[in-house]
């Protein structure tokens with residue numbers, strides 16, 4: 694999925710850019726539903742409905758563990774987090790609205806290379 698090796702060294706994965714953007718998201722006013730994994734004791738249905746849970750603390754851990762081989766993998770986890778939110782939460786709900794706010798914030802700052 695990542696760029697071929699030859700091109701890759703030029704578009705070197707900039708973890709610093711991702712780390713900064715992640716930090717800005719974590720301190721965003723509407724980040725509160727996404728800071729930690731959804732507690733499945735609090736939301737027993739969640740595990741059944743959402744096959745791949747994702748949250749900002751998990752993305753942060755993966756970034757620090759060098760789990761992301763390219764920036765697109767980082768972006769796809771962020772987008773997975775927002776898609777899970779849309780599946781489980783009504784648009785017109787506090788968490789649903791927070792998800793739309795945060796997704797707008799991310800997409801505005803994510804470099805459009807294509």
Ligand SMILES: Cc1ncccc1N[C@@H](C)c1ccc2c(c1)OCCCO2
Nearest residue numbers: 725726727731732735736778781782788
């Ligand atoms: C992103 C997401 N999707 C689906 C369900 C929950 C969440 N986030 C969690 C952190 C959460 C959100 C709202 C909450 C909550 C916990 O605490 C119980 C009281 C009501 O408020």
